[in-house]
Amino acid sequence: MENKISNNPLHGITLKKILEDxxxxxxxxxxxxxxxxxxxxxxxxxxxxxxxxxxxxxARKKVEELYIRTLPKLKNLxxxxx
Numbered sequence: 589m590e591n592k593i594s595n596n597p598l599h600g601i602t603l604k605k606i607l608e609d610x611x612x613x614x615x616x617x618x619x620x621x622x623x624x625x626x627x628x629x630x631x632x633x634x635x636x637x638x639x640x641x642x643x644x645x646x647a648r649k650k651v652e653e654l655y656i657r658t659l660p661k662l663k664n665l666x667x668x669x670x
Contacts (some may be wrong), residue, residue: 597656603648606655607637609662623650 598606610619611634620628625647627640641648 597659598652603641603651604634604638606651607634607641610651610655610658613658613662613665619654622654623647625650 614622616628616632620632625640625644627637627647641651
């Protein structure tokens with residue numbers, strides 16, 4: 589069987605990791621401005637945001653799209669930046 593490498597930049601990355609990276613890079617304030625959803629603007633936390641994003645496909649897609657756009661910036665940061 590042939591090993592196939594996925595071209596999907598999200599392959600193998602958990603939603604929790606995506607959210608933690610975005611919050612670490614932008615913070616909840618900026619994240620709430622970029623993606624206008626209540627879980628980022630009203631008493632935000634990783635746990636409550638994950639709960640909402642796992643249930644709400646359109647919001648999860650917006651977070652994934654932002655992560656893909658942000659990925660080049662994240663890769664250029666020194667280790668331990670956030």
